[in-house]
Amino acid sequence: MNRPIAVFDAGIGSYAIARKIADRFPGQDVLYFADRASFPYGGKGRSELLGVMRSTIERLESYGPAAIVIASNAPSVMVLDEIKSWSRTPIIGVFPPVRRALETSASKRIAIMGVASLISSSEIRTYVARESAGQGGVDLVSASDLAELVENGAFLTDADRTLTAVRAKLDTLAVDTDVVTLSSTHLPWLLRYFEQAGPRLRFLDPADDVVEAVASYATRGCGAFRTLVSEREGYDLADFQRMLARLGLDLTIERV
Incomplete structure (x- = not known):
């Protein structure tokens, strides 16, 4: 992948944003991470959320992204400013409009x-x-x-x-x-x-605002769409694959 836009949250929710970015910027490589091992972000306090964000962003930075989208309102509102202070990659959040x-x-x-x-x-x-x-x-x-x-x-x-x-x-x-x-x-x-x-x-x-915020980081690649998924008990890979099938989505999944 060439300088992908990485998009993540705690599961299937962020897929729609990742797909909108791919559709809006043809040729853009997109890295979509469904972090089901950490679901739900919405049940975590500030300190725990910061820990999850840091480890996840460090993981995604290993792919050399042009920008990372935290496709979740809770960490965007609660901890984004602190995350930006230590991340070497531009971070884009999603906020209530x-x-x-x-x-x-x-x-x-x-x-x-x-x-x-x-x-x-x-x-x-x-x-x-x-x-x-x-x-x-x-x-x-x-x-x-x-x-x-x-x-x-x-x-x-x-x-x-x-x-x-x-x-x-x-x-x-x-x-x-x-x-x-x-x-x-x-x-x-x-x-x-x-x-x-x-x-x-x-x-x-709120997704529409995020897609426009990505525009300044769009980079010509080959239009690859790569899907990473983490899992835990109750939110395993097989269930995720069944959900994708019901949605009519044909994604090649990499377990991380």
Whole structure:
């Protein structure tokens, strides 16, 4: 691979971002790492998350990437500044699109849906205060249970259970909420369920902002798309391969 763009998070969630980068920049080599051994990032505290980020980035730096995308909102919001201070590679994060959501909202009431550690962190409150600048109301909604339905593949095999869970989550929103940011890279996989359960709502995917941020690091290669996967009990390689098959994805997987 020639100066690939490396993209990772704790599982299948980051595939969509990796694929969007590959589609947006033909010829760009892309290294996609599904770090299922560390799932979920959203269940880790700051110090543990920093340890995982450091070891993962050091692993990916051995491939000589032009840039590394942390395709997960929780570490991007909580620890990205510290990571940038020691990494020798440009690091790009993914963030809740608060400004875009408020500009889109008619009621000026939006919700950020993400994993528990992000939603409960002081960093997300600081980020929201800066990005919203008092221009509207922003509610923080924990959706780790929905992220789990994606990573374990239940959203592909049990549609009724998934739709029920999504409806229950949307029922917790304030009545005047009209825009929701899907601020876990797992959640956009559930978009059809969100749209069915909340037809009056608009759902935003932060991935689009990441693809544009990658543009200045795009490098001509041969268009290779390489997939690395780690595993642990309950999140093994065979389950991941079955999930890819149900999604119609034909990826050659390397266990790391």
